Amino acid sequence: MLDDRKLEVLRAIVEDFVSTTEPVGSKALAERHSLGVSPATVRNDMAALEDEGFITHPHTSAGRIPTDKGYRLFVDKLSSVKPLSAPERRAIQSFLEGAVDLDDVVRRSVRLLAQLTRQVAVVQYPSLSRSAVRHLEIVHLAPTRLLLVLITDTGRVEQRVLELGASLSEDDVVVLRGVFGTRLHGARLVDAPAALADLPDAAPVAIQPVLTSVMAVLLETLVDQPEERIALAGTANLTRHSVDFPLTIRPVLEALEEQVVLLKLMGEVNDPTTVHVKIGEENSVEGLRSTSVVTMGYGPDGGAYGGLGVVGPTRMDYAGNMGQVRAVARYVGELLAGA
Amino acid sequence: MLDDRKLEVLRAIVEDFVSTTEPVGSKALAERHSLGVSPATVRNDMAALEDEGFITHPHTSAGRIPTDKGYRLFVDKLSSVKPLSAPERRAIQSFLEGAVDLDDVVRRSVRLLAQLTRQVAVVQYPSLSRSAVRHLEIVHLAPTRLLLVLITDTGRVEQRVLELGASLSEDDVVVLRGVFGTRLHGARLVDAPAALADLPDAAPVAIQPVLTSVMAVLLETLVDQPEERIALAGTANLTRHSVDFPLTIRPVLEALEEQVVLLKLMGEVNDPTTVHVKIGEENSVEGLRSTSVVTMGYGPDGGAYGGLGVVGPTRMDYAGNMGQVRAVARYVGELLAGA
DNA sequence: ACTTGGCACTCGGCGAAGACGAGTGCCAGA
DNA sequence: TCTGGCACTCGTCTTCGCCGAGTGCCAAGT
Numbered sequence: 001m002l003d004d005r006k007l008e009v010l011r012a013i014v015e016d017f018v019s020t021t022e023p024v025g026s027k028a029l030a031e032r033h034s035l036g037v038s039p040a041t042v043r044n045d046m047a048a049l050e051d052e053g054f055i056t057h058p059h060t061s062a063g064r065i066p067t068d069k070g071y072r073l074f075v076d077k078l079s080s081v082k083p084l085s086a087p088e089r090r091a092i093q094s095f096l097e098g099a100v101d102l103d104d105v106v107r108r109s110v111r112l113l114a115q116l117t118r119q120v121a122v123v124q125y126p127s128l129s130r131s132a133v134r135h136l137e138i139v140h141l142a143p144t145r146l147l148l149v150l151i152t153d154t155g156r157v158e159q160r161v162l163e164l165g166a167s168l169s170e171d172d173v174v175v176l177r178g179v180f181g182t183r184l185h186g187a188r189l190v191d192a193p194a195a196l197a198d199l200p201d202a203a204p205v206a207i208q209p210v211l212t213s214v215m216a217v218l219l220e221t222l223v224d225q226p227e228e229r230i231a232l233a234g235t236a237n238l239t240r241h242s243v244d245f246p247l248t249i250r251p252v253l254e255a256l257e258e259q260v261v262l263l264k265l266m267g268e269v270n271d272p273t274t275v276h277v278k279i280g281e282e283n284s285v286e287g288l289r290s291t292s293v294v295t296m297g298y299g300p301d302g303g304a305y306g307g308l309g310v311v312g313p314t315r316m317d318y319a320g321n322m323g324q325v326r327a328v329a330r331y332v333g334e335l336l337a338g339a
Numbered sequence: 340m341l342d343d344r345k346l347e348v349l350r351a352i353v354e355d356f357v358s359t360t361e362p363v364g365s366k367a368l369a370e371r372h373s374l375g376v377s378p379a380t381v382r383n384d385m386a387a388l389e390d391e392g393f394i395t396h397p398h399t400s401a402g403r404i405p406t407d408k409g410y411r412l413f414v415d416k417l418s419s420v421k422p423l424s425a426p427e428r429r430a431i432q433s434f435l436e437g438a439v440d441l442d443d444v445v446r447r448s449v450r451l452l453a454q455l456t457r458q459v460a461v462v463q464y465p466s467l468s469r470s471a472v473r474h475l476e477i478v479h480l481a482p483t484r485l486l487l488v489l490i491t492d493t494g495r496v497e498q499r500v501l502e503l504g505a506s507l508s509e510d511d512v513v514v515l516r517g518v519f520g521t522r523l524h525g526a527r528l529v530d531a532p533a534a535l536a537d538l539p540d541a542a543p544v545a546i547q548p549v550l551t552s553v554m555a556v557l558l559e560t561l562v563d564q565p566e567e568r569i570a571l572a573g574t575a576n577l578t579r580h581s582v583d584f585p586l587t588i589r590p591v592l593e594a595l596e597e598q599v600v601l602l603k604l605m606g607e608v609n610d611p612t613t614v615h616v617k618i619g620e621e622n623s624v625e626g627l628r629s630t631s632v633v634t635m636g637y638g639p640d641g642g643a644y645g646g647l648g649v650v651g652p653t654r655m656d657y658a659g660n661m662g663q664v665r666a667v668a669r670y671v672g673e674l675l676a677g678a
Numbered sequence: 679a680c681t682t683g684g685c686a687c688t689c690g691g692c693g694a695a696g697a698c699g700a701g702t703g704c705c706a707g708a
Numbered sequence: 709t710c711t712g713g714c715a716c717t718c719g720t721c722t723t724c725g726c727c728g729a730g731t732g733c734c735a736a737g738t
Contacts, residue, residue, distance in 0.1 A: 025730050040682050043731070061689045061730050100560065101498060103568075135478045135486065147474065149488060149496065157488065157496050159440060221439065229442075235574055236592035253575035364701050377711055382702070400701050400718045 002052065008035060009045045010054055011078045014066050018315050021241075023063030068280035068314060071292070075277050075318050082323040088116060092331055099335070102126070102155035106231050109308065109332050114234025116324045119312035120256065121233045122295075124266040126154035126305035126336060128226040133184045133192075138177050138214070143167040146214065150222060152189070154305055154336045158227065162217050164210055172207050176214065179203060192223055230262045234310075241313045248290060255287030256311065265293060266307035272297035272333060275322045280314045292316055294325050298333040305336060341391065347374060348384045349393055350417045353405050357654050360580075362402030407619035407653060410631070414616050414657050421662040427455065431670055438674070441465070441494030445570050448647065448671050453573025455663045458651035459595065461634075463605040464568040465493035465644035465675060467561055472523045472531075477516050477553070482506040485553065489561060491528070493644055493675045497566065501556050503549055511546050515553065518542060531562055569601045573649075580652045587629060594626030595650065604632060605646035611636035611672060614661045619653045631655055633664050637672040644675060 012033040016024040026039040026046060035042065046064055049055045054070035057063065066074065084092075095112045099105040106123050113121035131152035139147040146162040179199065187195050196219070200212050221227070235256065238249045255261045264285060269276050278293045292314045297304025309325050351372040355363040365378040365385060374381065385403055388394045393409035396402065405413065423431075434451045438444040445462050452460035470491035478486040485501040518538065526534050535558070539551050560566070574595065577588045594600045603624060608615050617632045631653045636643025648664055 023730090027730075038682055039730095040684090041680085044681085047732080057731085059689060060687090060732095061728085063730065101500075103566075134480070137476050137478070137488065139474050139476070139490070141473070147490065149476065149490065151478070151486065151488065151498065155498075155500075157498050159490065159494075159496050161440075227442075233596060236589060236596055239589040239592065250575060250578040253578065257572060257575055362701090366701075378701095379711055379713090380709085383710085386703080396702085398717090398719060399703095400699085400716090402701065 002048070005035070005037070006045045006048055007073075007078060008033075009042060010049055010066070010070060011074060013046075013049075013055060013064055014070065014074045014078070017065050018317055021315065023058060023065050025063035028063070066315075068282065071279045071314055071318070072282075075279070075322075079319045081275060081326060082319040084323055084327050088324070089327070091116065092327060096331055096335060102157075102336075105155075105332065105335055109328060110231040110233040113308065113310060113324065113328050114237065116328070117310045117312070117321045118234070118237050118240065119310040119316065119321065120235050120237055120252075121308070121310050122256075122262055122265065123231045123308040123332075124263075124306035125229040125231070126152070126156055126299070127228065128152065128156060128158065128222055129189045130299075130303055130305055131156060132186055132188045136180050136184055138173055138180065140168065140170060140173045146173070148214065148217065150218075158222060160217055160221055162214065164213065166210065168210060172210065175204065175207055176211060179211065180214070180218075189223055189226070193219055228259075228263050230259060230266065232256060232262070237312070241315070251287035252291055252311070255285055261285050261287070265295065265309070265311075269295045269307045269309075270297045270304045272299050272301060272304040272329065275326050275329075276309075277318065277322065290314065292318075294318070294321050296325050296329040298329040298336070300333070300337060305333070308332065341387070344374070344376070345384045345387055346412075346417060347372075348381060349388055349405070349409060350413060352385075352388075352394060352403055353409065353413045353417070356404050357656055360654065362397060362404050364402035367402070405654075407621065410618045410653055410657070411621075414618070418658045420614060420665060421658040423662055423666050427663070428666070430455065431666060435670055435674060441496075441675075444494075444671065444674055448667060449570040449572040452647065452649060452663065452667050453576065455667070456649045456651070456660045457573070457576050457579065458649040458655065458660065459571065459573045459576055459591075460647070460649050461595075461601055461604065462570045462647040462671075463602075463645035464570070465491070465495055465638070466567065467491065467495060467497065467565040468528045469638075469642055469644055470495060471525055471527045473525075475516075475519050475523055477512055477519065479507065479509060479512045485512070487553065487556065489557075497561060499556055499560055501553065503552065505549065507549060511549065514543065514546055515550060518550065519553070519557075528562055528565070532558055567598075567602050569598060569605065571595060571601070576651070580654070590626035591630060591650070594624055600624050600626070604634065604648070604650075608634045608646045608648075609636045609643045611638050611640060611643040611668065614665050615648075616657065616661065629653065631657075633657070633660050635664050635668040637668040637675070639672070639676060644672070647671065 012029055013024050026042040030039045030042050046055065053067060054073060055064040055066050092112060096108055099108050106125055110121045110123040131154050134153045135151040137149040141147050144164045144167050146164065147159060148162060149157065149159045151157050183195050183199065184192060196215055199215060200208050203211050235253065238252060275294060275296045280292060281289050283289055283293060288311065291311050293309060293311050295307050295309030297307050299305035308329055310321055351368055352363050355368065365381040369378040369381050392406060393412060394403040394405050431451060435447055438447050445464055449460045449462040470493050473492045474490040476488040480486050483503045483506050485503065486498060487501060488496065488498045490496050522534050522538065523531060535554055538554060539547050542550050574592065577591060614633060614635045619631060620628050622628055622632060627650065630650050632648060632650050634646050634648030636646050638644035647668055649660055
């Protein structure tokens with residue numbers, strides 16, 4: 001059905017189309033790649049590939065372009081992730097070293113990724129629920145007002161102001177600090193509910209009410225509805241492709257503005273060992289059906305802190321972008337593990 | 340030189356052009372606006388306006404369009420900031436209420452502004468240096484490692500990990516907390532250097548070294564090089580205009596990706612009482628020469644916490660956008676003052 | 679059975695030519 | 709100072725025809 005030469009033809013079509021942006025014809029193909037056969041033969045192979053749905057032609061008298069299915073085959077069978085060049089490695093290193101805090105790491109990574117791939121880059125902040133508690137600070141702002149500050153092992157900081165029904169003494173606050181500190185320190189946030197389950201009963205009766213409400217706030221805002229954050233960069237890169245503009249990039253820009261969409265994108269990967277690729281119609285998000293998304297999780301092998309990746313035209317350099325995404329994901333993972 | 344009718348003609352041209360996007364001719368103008376004169380007269384006025392540089396025509400047989408100078412006159416003399424409609428007010432309120440923390444406030448505001456104006460919206464986080472210290476927490480992560488967490492009255496949280504040369508006891512940390520707490524609580528960050536100036540001398544000798552380095556980190560990262568943050572939304576709105584090309588929106592997108600550019604934009608306004616408008620070539624940033632920027636500071640009258648605004652085509656609804664920017668700035672200002 | 683050269687055919691792109699019409703500038707008269 | 713008239717300019721849109729890349733198919737060769 002699909003012998004080696006046909007696959008070779010497909011690879012040639014993808015590579016040429018990706019680099020030239022123009023439909024590729026049988027003649028040019030036979031010349032540029034040393035396939036050792038005539039254009040006519042190539043045409044036959046092309047017809048076969050088209051029957052199988054791997055390529056199409058926009059109109060009768062034009063060359064062929066790969067379909068989503070064609071790219072999929074190319075990515076799965078015909079290409080391998082391209083390791084980075086030495087300059088690229090150096091770029092990553094010099095770009096990311098010297099980041100002062102988590103925000104800085106994320107912002108630098110996303111810009112780096114955009115620059116490296118020349119695509120739109122997306123980086124998810126380390127997910128709260130998968131992080132562990134490094135420190136929980138309870139600040140007594142006013143008699144009836146507490147400020148909770150949670151700091152995770154990946155450096156995320158979340159704070160909430162809490163209005164209490166009743167007034168609280170400084171001693172009460174100290175007790176609260178002690179109780180939550182011992183229960184939560186080092187615990188992963190997903191495990192927090194379990195760690196705190198018996199807390200109200202175990203505590204002194206006097207502070208049980210306030211303790212319960214602090215617990216409620218903690219669990220609600222940090223575990224039940226964890227606030228996910230995402231950074232974006234390189235949207236200007238969208239204008240490099242697709243000559244016919246507003247129509248193509250509009251829905252993409254709109255989709256990328258939706259926090260939900262980005263979360264979905266990133267949520268689908270929590271595997272920090274493999275690069276994932278979604279091509280065109282494979283994307284579950286409406287506005288991104290004309291693009292491809294390359295993603296990877298970052299963090300420890302067990303479960304990633306979060307995801308990162310790039311969004312670009314289906315006509316992209318998959319091998320290269322996959323390599324770049326993988327490299328940045330690994331670096332960021334290491335950086336945060338060491339923090 | 341420019342009598343009332345000519346000004347009226349200019350206003351009509353600006354209004355028509357803004358709403359239709361098309362060069363406006365003398366005939367259409369005389370009909371649509373009840374100027375009480377014939378197209379021929381309007382033509383004469385137009386010729387005069389053109390001589391003065393307030394309008395041009397793209398080519399001989401086209402209508403007139405305003406120049407930057409024309410828009411400037413329009414904004415300064417011919418229009419007044421448009422108050423919001425009732426639905427708009429309600430939208431602001433329902434959009435912003437229920438924000439749980441500063442991040443939330445900023446992100447909601449920027450999206451709100453983008454939606455309201457249908458332009459690209461920019462919101463600067465409250466500038467650190469102009470904020471006051473609500474709480475400074477010093478966490479003893481490890482014997483030689485401190486975590487500084489600064490919380491400002493506007494709700495910004497900044498943290499830095501600090502590696503010390505020497506080991507520190509828990510008691511030392513308590514002393515540190517006390518010292519910095521009393522000195523800084525409630526102080527504005529701009530005043531921090533003064534508030535801390537004599538600190539090393541006044542403190543117990545034992546902790547002077549560590550105290551000095553904590554001070555150094557504080558002052559350097561929080562006062563000398565305060566980390567400014569900016570949120571952006573509505574870039575997809577750029578595609579609504581400029582039927583023409585990527586050529587128009589490309590440089591704009593690129594400029595908007597530069598943190599520096601946005602800071603410059605926002606830095607130029609710290610007046611929370613007036614809306615500022617930069618039109619086309621008036622912009623100091625290269626990539627934004629084809630756009631207009633409407634900005635305003637938010638915060639207390641004395642000095643704003645930060646700035647916010649929108650970026651759009653010079654052909655924008657100035658009166659409306661100015662009203663919207665002003666309204667959002669006021670709301671955000673109140674919201675943060677009450678926090 | 680596969681490959682190859684030949685050949686007729688398709689169809690989008692591009693440039694020329696022309697019709698159209700919006701809008702102008704100017705002028706003479708009120 | 710305003711107005712109507714009029715000739716003129718010039719960009720836009722449409723049509724038309726040519727060009728050529730590229731195809732599909734076929735018959736012949738290996």
